[in-house]
Structures are given as structure tokens and as C-alpha cells.
Amino acid sequence: MPLVTAAVEERKDCRPDALPLDDLLAGGRPVVLRGLVRDWEVVRQARDTAAAVVAYLTGLSNGRPVQYSFGGPEVAGRPFYNEDFTALDCEVRRSALDALLREILAHVDDPRPPTYYMASLPVDTCLPGFRERNDLDFAAHDVQAPPSIWIGNRTTASCHYDALRNIACCCAGRRRFTLFPPDQIGNLYPGPLDPTPGGQAISLVDFSAPDFERYPRFRDALAVARSALLEPGDAIFIPSMWWHQVEGLAPFNVLVNYWWSSMPVHVPSPMHALYHALWTIRDRPEPEKQAWREVFEHYVFGPAEGAGAHLPEQARGVLGPVDETMSRQLRAMLIDKLNR
Structure with a gap:
């Protein structure tokens, strides 16, 4: 029985060529976009059989090797850690896409199959022609959001956040999304920052059998969680920094997602600032930490122009807008200081 009964809100009036991006961004909440990509060719193939989807994707592949995670049946579809959290329980492998697809297809009837999970493969790199009949019109909004494809069997991407905005489209199989607002980070018990199964810290809680003695605050996270079940053709909008777990519920699953940033390309990831703050601020005496909290509130978390x-405008420097020129200057200054 699912732990979360509250549902993500839904819209049924969306089309690939009429994305309601302004409404989604203004709402700032996850939204299921029912039937958004129901007319995609890959979704049409999924209505037939898994073999039909495999044949379709194989026909589009350019033969480049792809990277994926592999684990034995004991992994049970959940790429995770070893017992002391120092290494992952899956290995990284490379093969041609068609070979990987055949391997997954060969195990669709196994009750305990090996774990196959190909995450975030750039569509344009390995599936030229895919977007001709399977795409969302981000260009109409002047947004650069190249798609990625995710393929696997019954795999779970443990709860994590992404810094980028996201529209994820269920193309084959079924997906369950469980989502939490950003302020639940402490109640989700994040694991190590490195290594990670997919590039971001993940919640250590096993949602299928939560250990409430070990992770008692997870009950508080569940109180504000939302869940969504996506069928082929459905999509979901996930705002930046929202925690989400994604479960592939069928023996063969395909998802295509679009990430895009709220910032221009010359602005780097805030993760760099997080690592620098862990290094320079976290272990200082408490009075100093509180003083630096006020400094950051003034310069960073307060109004951008405050x-x-x-x-005078000519004297503001980095306190003014950070354009591409200022970005290069900041980068050079930081590299110089860090190399001393």
C-alpha cells in the first residue's frame, strides 16, 4: 500500500506545442500533465508491446556506446549503497544501446531480474531522429531544454532533488512519483554527497519499508508528501529543488525528461557554493557561524538589488547584476584565490 495518499494536482489541457510554462513556474508546485505526449510515436509503440518499443528505439540508435548501472537480483531495482555507505551496490557498464535493450527485454518475465538502469542519456547524442516525432516545443518559449532518455526495468531512483526545472514524460511502462517540498530535506535523511547513485544526494529511507526508529522525522515528511501515478503519455512538471522519488513499475520502462535552468549559462551551479561553505563556514565557532548567516542573508538571500x-551604480561591482563579463571576472578571481 502506498505511504502517500495525497495526490499531485493535474491538468488535462496541455499539448506538446502549447506548454503552459508561465503557469507552471508561477504556481511553483508539481503538476501532472495528463496525456501531454500521448501522440508521441514512442508512446504509440508502447501501447503494443515492450518488444515494439525496443525495435523502435533500436531503429533510431546510431550505435554509440551508452553507460548504465547494473546490479544483481539482490539489488531489487534500487541502486543504493553498500552497508557502510562508502561504495555503491551497482557497477557502471557500457554497451551499445541495442544490446542493452535486448538484455532488458530478455528478463521481462523474470520474477527477480538483474537491475538495468540507463539514466539521463542525451537523446540528440544517441537517438538522432527521435525528436522528429517525440518532442516538446520549448523553443516557442525561448528555452533551451535538450531531452534525455531513461530506460530500465523495475528500477527506483531514490528520493533526490535537482537544481533544474524538469518536465518528465512517461513513454513506456508506468511510473510513480513521490514528491516533497524543499524544506523537507532534514526529514528525508540525505546520504553522502559523494559517492551518489545518480549525481545528487539521495534519501536513505527505503520508502517500501521505512525504518521509523532509525528515521523518525520521515513521518513529518510524509505528512506533506504528494504522489502521482503516470501512464504512458502522461508527464509531470517538477519545480527546481523539489525532492522526488521515481519508481518504474513495469518490467520495461522508458521516460524522457527536459531539464532547464532559471539562470543564463554563465551562472554556475550553487553546489559549488555549498561545497565552499562546508569547507569555510560549517566548522567555525557558533557566534561566527551566526554572523556569517547574517552576512549571507544580507548579500545573497535578501532582495537581489538590496x-x-x-x-552609485558605477560603484556596485558584484552587488549589481552579474552579467557574462562579471561572471568571467568572478571566476578568475576565485580561481586565483583558491590557488594561493
Whole structure:
């Protein structure tokens, strides 16, 4: 029985060529977009058999090797850690896409198959022509969001967050999404920052059998969680920084997603700042930490124009808008200081 009964809100009025991006971004909440990609060719193939989808994708593949995670039946579809969290329980393998698809297909009837999980493969790199009959019109919104494809059997991407905005489209199989707002990070018990199964810290809680003695605050996270079940042709919008677990519920699953940033390309990931803060601030005496909290509140988390508003425009420097030129100057300054 699912732990979460509250549902993600839904819209049924969306088309690939009429994405309601402004509404989605203004709402700031996850939204299921029912039937958004029901007319995609890959979804049409999925209505037939898994073998039909495999044949379709194989026909589009350019033969480049792809990277995927492999684990034995004991992994049970959940790429995770070893007992002391120092290594992962899956190995990284490479093969041609058609070979990987055949391997997954060969185990669709196994009650305990090996775990196959190909994550975030750039569509344009390995499946040229895919977007001709399977795409969302982000260009109409002047948004660069190249798609990625995810293929596997009954696999679970443990609960994590992404810094980018996301629209994920269920193409074959079924997917369950369980989502939590960003303020639940402490109640989700994140694991190590490195290594990670997919590039981001994941919740250590096993949602299928949560250990509430070990992770008692997870009950508080469940109180505000939302869940969505996606069929082929459905999609979901996930705002930046929302935690989400994604479960593939069928023996063969395909998902295509689009990530895009709220910032121009010259602005780097905030993860760099997080690592620097862990290094330079976290272990200082508490009074110093609180003082630095005030500094960050003033310069970073307050209004963007607030810290420099009392200065003449020509004197604001980094307190003014950070354009591409300022970005290069900041990068050079930081590299110089860190190399001393």
C-alpha cells in the first residue's frame, strides 16, 4: 500500500506545442500533465508491446556506446549503497544501446531480474531522429531544454532533488512519483554527497519499508508528501529543488525528461557554493557561524538589488547584476584565490 495518499494536482489541457510554462513556474508546485505526449510515436509503440518499443528505439540508435548501472537480483531495482555507505551496490557498464535493450527485454518475465538502469542519456547524442516525432516545443518559449532518455526495468531512483526545472514524460511502462517540498530535506535523511547513485544526494529511507526508529522525522515528511501515478503519455512538471522519488513499475520502462535552468549559462551551479561553505563556514565557532548567516542573508538571500541599492551604480561591482563579463571576472578571481 502506498505511504502517500495525497495526490499531485493535474491538468488535462496541455499539448506538446502549447506548454503552459508561465503557469507552471508561477504556481511553483508539481503538476501532472495528463496525456501531454500521448501522440508521441514512442508512446504509440508502447501501447503494443515492450518488444515494439525496443525495435523502435533500436531503429533510431546510431550505435554509440551508452553507460548504465547494473546490479544483481539482490539489488531489487534500487541502486543504493553498500552497508557502510562508502561504495555503491551497482557497477557502471557500457554497451551499445541495442544490446542493452535486448538484455532488458530478455528478463521481462523474470520474477527477480538483474537491475538495468540507463539514466539521463542525451537523446540528440544517441537517438538522432527521435525528436522528429517525440518532442516538446520549448523553443516557442525561448528555452533551451535538450531531452534525455531513461530506460530500465523495475528500477527506483531514490528520493533526490535537482537544481533544474524538469518536465518528465512517461513513454513506456508506468511510473510513480513521490514528491516533497524543499524544506523537507532534514526529514528525508540525505546520504553522502559523494559517492551518489545518480549525481545528487539521495534519501536513505527505503520508502517500501521505512525504518521509523532509525528515521523518525520521515513521518513529518510524509505528512506533506504528494504522489502521482503516470501512464504512458502522461508527464509531470517538477519545480527546481523539489525532492522526488521515481519508481518504474513495469518490467520495461522508458521516460524522457527536459531539464532547464532559471539562470543564463554563465551562472554556475550553487553546489559549488555549498561545497565552499562546508569547507569555510560549517566548522567555525557558533557566534561566527551566526554572523556569517547574517552576512549571507544580507548579500545573497535578501532582495537581489538590496545590498547595493545605496551605492552609485558605477560603484556596485558584484552587488549589481552579474552579467557574462562579471561572471568571467568572478571566476578568475576565485580561481586565483583558491590557488594561493
